[in-house]
Amino acid sequence: AQSVTQLDSQVPVFEEAPVELRCNYSSSVSVYLFWYVQYPNQGLQLLLKYLSGSTLVESINGFEAEFNKSQTSFHLRKPSVHISDTAEYFCAVSDMDSSYKLIFGSGTRLLVRP
Amino acid sequence: DTAVSQTPKYLVTQMGNDKSIKCEQNLGHDTMYWYKQDSKKFLKIMFSYNNKELIINETVPNRFSPKSPDKAHLNLHINSLELGDSAVYFCASSHRGQGNTEAFFGQGTRLTVV
Numbered sequence: 001a002q003s004v005t006q007l008d009s010q011v012p013v014f015e016e017a018p019v020e021l022r023c024n025y026s027s028s029v030s031v032y033l034f035w036y037v038q039y040p041n042q043g044l045q046l047l048l049k050y051l052s053g054s055t056l057v058e059s060i061n062g063f064e065a066e067f068n069k070s071q072t073s074f075h076l077r078k079p080s081v082h083i084s085d086t087a088e089y090f091c092a093v094s095d096m097d098s099s100y101k102l103i104f105g106s107g108t109r110l111l112v113r114p
Numbered sequence: 115d116t117a118v119s120q121t122p123k124y125l126v127t128q129m130g131n132d133k134s135i136k137c138e139q140n141l142g143h144d145t146m147y148w149y150k151q152d153s154k155k156f157l158k159i160m161f162s163y164n165n166k167e168l169i170i171n172e173t174v175p176n177r178f179s180p181k182s183p184d185k186a187h188l189n190l191h192i193n194s195l196e197l198g199d200s201a202v203y204f205c206a207s208s209h210r211g212q213g214n215t216e217a218f219f220g221q222g223t224r225l226t227v228v
Contacts, residue, residue: 034216043118043204044157044219088155100145100210101170102217104157 002027002093006105014113015083021076021108023065023091031093033074034102035065038088047089050074061085086112117141120205120220127195128228135190135223137205145169145210146188147217148180151202163188164210195227 005024013019025031032051036044048059055067065076074091091105118139127133139146147170148160162170163182177193188207192199205220 036219038155043221044206046216046218049216090157100208100217101147101159101162102149102157102206103159107155107157 002031002095002103004091004093004103004105006091006108008108009106010109010111012111012113013081016080018079019077019081019085019110021089021091021110023074023076023105025072025074025091025093027072027093027095029095031095033065033067034092034094035059035063035074035076036090036092036104038090038107040087044090047076081110081112083112083114085110118205118207118218118220120203120223122223123221124224124226126226126228129195129197131195132191132193133195133225134192135203135205135225137188137190137220139186139205139207139218141207141209141218143207143209143218144185145208146182146185147206147208148188148190149204149206149219151204151222153201157204161188161190192225195225197227200225200227 003026034049035047037047038044048057050067058064063078088107090107092102120137145164147162151157160174161180166182179191182188202222202224204222206217208217
């Protein structure tokens with residue numbers, strides 16, 4: 001069975017500062033990895049995903065995440081955050097079997113302060 | 115042109131009532147899901163249907179019954195509602211197949227049982 005750990009429940013950061021949101025997973029099989037973002041009172045939007053290939057994946061709004069198989073991690077980073085990045089961020093895994101269900105971490109609230 | 119739409123967005127009802135939440139996707143996906151987000155924002159899969167066939171049925175009380183009349187619809191019926199059923203319920207869809215497992219989520223239905 002898979003599991004996802006997001007150690008930080010909340011990460012406060014000042015605007016234009018860099019940020020890293022940590023995600024570790026455990027699985028006995030190969031997995032797909034995802035970061036979803038949830039803005040207040042909204043649904044989840046895919047931020048970026050790792051399926052195969054390059055271990056560094058990027059989103060259109062400046063976030064990036066690196067898949068590290070040896071450390072079973074998929075940390076999310078942004079070099080300079082904006083107020084509008086304030087949201088809940090969820091890391092998720094999906095194993096490569098027939099179900100494709102997502103196993104989510106507990107979420108990290110990114111709070112960007114002016 | 116919403117990709118995954120759920121109705122209603124908000125649902126307030128009394129204990130013991132029966133209610134339904136509807137979900138429709140226009141993405142041409144063959145797999146649909148119901149996820150539950152509790153008050154601590156933790157997301158957990160409940161059900162999944164692939165081509166109208168139930169493929170995931172997590173440990174969910176049998177008061178919850180999903181129904182998929184066709185590939186584009188997955189409804190959730192809840193009997194004898196309890197206080198603990200209060201949560202946000204998210205519908206999602208994806209296309210089953212290697213390398214294409216991104217799930218698209220609806221805006222959620224906030225269910226409050228009083």
